[in-house]
Amino acid sequence: MELGVGSYAFRWAVGHPAFRPRVPLTVAGMVDEAGALGCGLLQIADNAELDSMDPDRLRALRDHADARGVRLQVGTSGLTEARLRRQLTVAAELGADIVRVVLDADGVHPSPAECVAILRAVAPDYEAAGVTVAIENHFLTPSDQLVSIVEGSGSRAVGVCLDTANSIMIGEWPAETIALLAPHCVNLHFKDYAVVSDQHGVGGHVVGRTLGEGWLDIPGLLTAVVAADQRLDGRLGVIVEQWLPLQGDETATLDAERAGREANIDAARRILRQNDPARMTP
Secondary structure, eight states, X not given: OEEEEEGGXXXXXXXXXXXXXXXXXXXXXXXXXXXXXXXXXEEEESOHHHHTOOHHHHHHHHXXXXXXXXXXXXXXXXXXXXXXXXXXXXXXXXXXXXEEEESOBTTBOOOHHHXXXXXXXXXXXXXXXXXXXXXXXXXXXXXXXXXXXXXXXXXXXXXXXEESSGGGGGTOOHHHHHXXXXXXXXXXEEOEEEEEEOTTSSOEEEEEEOTTSSSOOHHHHHHHTHHHHHHTTTOOEEEEOOOOXXXXXXXXXXXXXXXXXXXXXXXXXXXXXXXXXXXXXX
């Protein structure tokens, strides 16, 4: 398995509609941060700067990443044929093997049949380029429906980006999500979670936790994706993300995000070392 970090571990540093830092982190800055964390893989998804780059800037970014020993993957949200074709061009320029996709986005809500048709249209070009579409389980699509879409594509260039916590939002506990999606996994979003009581006793909240300190059954997860790692010759991308709320001010938010990122990467490295896939069986 190949340890990586995703752009959603830099959510507040890059900027978000809910929070704009005075000096947003650039894509090149993310590459530098990934290298400093000792991660040889960076997945950049839903990033306006990357999406606006022309071929010259994309090649410069690849050179920048190569110089720092960081391999790149890319991603987008909103499944359309035009968007997937654009992402394939970006992936080719960056040497990326994965295009992670969330099916829905603002103004884009394809039906399962539309998803299958779009994937069938682009899959031959992805296969020829050696790039895989990794559809992420997110907040709107049940995992059994996602499996049907992947299988309906009929292509080895379409699989699942298995997120370990997202599907809680549609009423699936991670054990169910992992069992359904692991056979189709080509990429893993690795984050931990817990459910905590509301401070006023009004229900509860799903919150992020440092890897290994929450409710996620990590040994069970890693055992479930051993076969996926083997299919990928030991290069399943294990992409660290985190759910970290805004803090009191900009400095506190960015400091907390940085500390959380470092803690999660350290924990992921330790966990993967302790759960060596070579000693595990699916």
